[in-house]
Amino acid sequence: MILNHVWVAFILLGFGAALVQLALGDVGVFGRVMAGIFDTAKTGFDISLGLVGVMSLWLGVMRIGEQAGVIQLFARALAPFFDRLFPGVPRGHPAAGSMVMNFSANMLGLDNAATPLGLKAMRELQALNPRKDTASDAMVTFLVLNTAGITLIPTSVIALRQAIAVEQGFTGFNGADIFLPTLLATFISFTAGLVAVAAWQRINLLCAPVLLFFAGFMGLTGALYAWLSTYPPARMAELVGLLGSGAVVSVIALFVAAGAWRRINVYECFVEGAREGFDVAVRIIPYLIAMLVAISIFRTTGGMDALIRLIAAAVAALGLDTRFVPALPVGLMKTLSGSGARGLMVDVLKTYGVNSFEGRLASIIQGSTETTFYVLAVYFGSVDIRKTRHALACGLIADAVGLVGAVAVGYAFYR
Template sequence: MLNFVWVAFILIGFVAAVVQLLQGDLAIFARVLSALFDSAKTGFEVSIGLVGIMCLWLGIMKVGERAGLIELFARALSPFFRCVFPGIPKGHPAGGSIVMNFSANLLGLDNAATPLGLKAMRELQEINPNKSVASDPMVMFLVLNTAGITLIPTSVIAIRQSLAVEQGLAGFNGADIFLPTLVATFISFCAGLFAVAWVQRINLLRAPVLVFLAGFVGLMAALYWALSGLPPDQLAQAVGLLGSGVIFSLIALFVAVGAWRRIDVYDSFVEGAKEGFGVALQIIPYLVAMLAAISVFRSSGCMGYLLGAIEAVVRWAGLDTDFVPALPVGLMKTLSGSGARGLMVDVMKTYGVDSFQGRLAAIIQGSTETTFYVLAVYFGSVNIRKTRQALACGLFADAVGLVGAILVGYLFYR
């Protein structure tokens, strides 16, 4: 699918450029080529800017892992997941792997979440009576994975911080999307949970589920109530303070508990930081490739035509059109995380990382998931051919999450 999207961007852009050349625009190829080279440079610079931040974060998470805090966090979530996955026998190792996978996703650790998720799928396959057809627990697991709650969108914050430096925004706080992203991703998570529960006739009216959902809703309502009376500029500042405060408090907690339990905090940090270096460098070719294709599509005028058509429909419906430039990020995210990341960077560079469009693109990127990729990788790892309702429920959660992200963006930044 990503190959199809990439080739389509390049070839459609080329055809559009040829049409403009025939109409007398002799500079069109020069503009496209210039944009192509600039996008390659941007992709490299953004990826390199991630190295230090990813090293820092994965180093801290390694400390938290060895201090036992991540495992403790997983245990706290286990009652909820036992209700949501009634088909998993009590005490089966798949339950623990699922909890650890969601814990890693919650903390924004995509590189740690994927191996745990693949392990959970192998363990779920062991209790699957039909090895070529997805079981009920598999469908629930995959849908919740594609709509999982993200507490800390680490890579999005890192990219925003890097672009803010490039755009000369001194003192910019890349974590100011913390609360809006949490709200938007919770909406998507609930949509996926309710859709699968309805299909599988799972009773969600149980204490652990109600406590979990009520706790999240109560927390977000309390935060919004406390912040809703502020003007937009002060609201953005307060949300940024909250996000940075939570993240730094988490870092301090991991280090303090690690020191109290007498683990070698420094060596643990360095070991995790080595992983962060590899992760940051690994995305360079993917980001450069997608930014290059997007630049051809945009500089040839195709992106303008597409957004213009969407904007015309939105305006015809009597709605505000400021969200339209960020909309392609959500549409691409179901197909490709790197493609959506490239579109997000493009929006931030075009409108500014501190603009409404830039913030909305970051919220969408941080609160949605690569549904097709996740389904292909996870089901493919255990040779599942019939995925049943997984795709339909996953796309439903994505659609609800995208609408929720747009509404949350207006709620916090308008």
Template sequence: MVLNLVWIAFVLLGLLATAVQVAQGQADAATRVLTGLFDAAKTGFDISLGLVGVMCLWLGLMKIGERAGVIGLFARGMAPFFRRIFPGIPPGHPAGGSIVMNVSANMLGLDNAATPLGLKAMRELQEINPDKAVASDPMIMFLVLNTAGITLIPTSVIAIRQAMAAEQGLAGFNGADIFLPTLLGTFVSFVAGLLAVAWVQRIRLLNWPVAAFFGGFAALMGGLWAWLAPLPAAVMAQRIGLLGSGCILAIVALFVAAGALRRVNVYEAFVDGAKEGFGVAVQIIPYLVAMLVAISVFRHSGCMAWLIDGIAATVRALGLDDRFVPALPVGLMKTLSGSGARGLMVDVLKTYGVDSFQGKLASIIQGSTETTLYVLAVYFGSVNISRTRHALACGLFADAVGLVGAILIGYAFYG
């Protein structure tokens, strides 16, 4: 419902502004908007087709990892941590494994692939829910962490950046250079969501599994920062890109090697997963085209420029750097719609350049924030939950903290 209102507002406000400009004698305003309309539809289709291969690749690899037992091993490794933050889930219940699978898909940046796994987890959590119309504590914790989940590899964002870099003639461009900033951004959002839900549900986080999780992550990030911070900006970006590429290749090697050792038919498993990936990639075409078309009307009519200029003027009046403002709409839209935010990110990359500060910041925000309202609506709707309790408030709090964190991280790395 909210996304429908946003889409209508973008189109009608843009067309109204265009009509006003034509009435004032700017005859080219209508032509500009119409040209942008068709260009946006073509861009959305081209980008979606470019994602087909990436989604097939990663869902194929996920299927190998699942059949080779790597995902199950990861689940057992995370079990002590999950038991502390999900005290309402009985030990050994299938919901635990589904939650880990969902988290794994989110960590690999497979947003759409994570959805069916999340819906499966919700159905299993509903089985142990004493009141079928009211969201249980484990459901709320799961969804808030899902909306603020850690993204290890922002696959879709990297694929889009690579495709647009080729269009912009950037030879040798490394789309994975946002790996570390995005990981830090998602961790900030994850911590905010976890603390918010734990405070409401009175979950004690002072125990060794939680301390080990946060301590290990903090130590890893601290070590990476100590290594990268002294380097010049250009060298830092190169090292971050190399690190992101190395992690991706290491995961590929791990899954394939584990499959071979476990005598899994790796080729067949990959093909089975890739078939699912093709369907997932094709499903986003109408959503991306729809949002890009609405955004195009809003932008080419001048409304986007007026909005950004207004926010920028306010930021400058406060004495702050306003370079982050063009990327800000990506974070605001991401709460409502992943495809809408993806469209805004593409618009920023196209307008300012893939390798610009604004382009990098928009990519970090897209990769490190989640569609809270969409996730809550779809997941709770799938099990007929009518009372969501504190899920929305905690999710929006995590979103707000994550957006601010992503902007600050963007300045720290690329400012």
């Protein structure tokens, strides 16, 4: 299992770096490592515990949607596209509907809604999986597209930029000015992940359903940008928030209304689905803590900083512009930790300014990349998958291409 090798590498490389620092006279290095280990172990438990409520909510809502037939309608609407990417999932299977809901939540930047919906999809895909300890093709495809998922509106990034702009004294600042560059960067990442999985699994992407999906996405992107760009920054931020929250509440109301119309006891149905939330949240605790602890050791001992310095030296030796290097840690950290990457982005924004090239690029990277190792640990851990096959390789390809794409887009827009 490749996650085993990654986990071992993080810990042993971090331990080796700590020994070097100790030899150089840093007697506090192991104290920092130990503090980081215990802090991240607690963080992993807190994250899992925090998921209990939201998991119960969304699994309850999804059970209503399934019983009312709404999920099946969503699945049938996208059946031609999903048949190409997930040939092992039968038409009309609940897994297709759950994947549609998960992708929709990711596109709207609704992480709290996307995670339980993704876990629900993984449980349903596991029901179709003949080898319960090994990821199926459908699971790998779903996970890679999830880690490289398209985000139409980077809501949290826009909000952070707007708040920091106020601190820095900018008036009339447009925190959503990175909307289109971020969308382009995340589209590059999504395409790279899709192509990597298709090449590995020999999926033909040159077909009408897939091409129509890409054409529809680009049309939707253009229409959304044309609509939002006509408003001033404050109003744009309001509309972005309304779009996300309105979509969530509307879905809940739609499911409940459909269930009532079908004469389903929606309350009992919700409770029945919500009971699963606790079991799923508890099951992911050991997987999440294991990954977060290894990442903490690697980061606390300076492994990430050393990697950044190596990249900066290589770029400078080639005579290339190094202005993107301060934003690079955000992208590298994002594959490991979403909260860590968010902290690094805020640091760049405060150090260089929200309207600087470095600040804008860090925001684009934060809004267009995903926490690959977190998603692998949580999603596969929730269904006890130990052999992840090519999921990590394809996910990292999407991350790497997406990061390069984000830098290229940043230079194209803010050179």
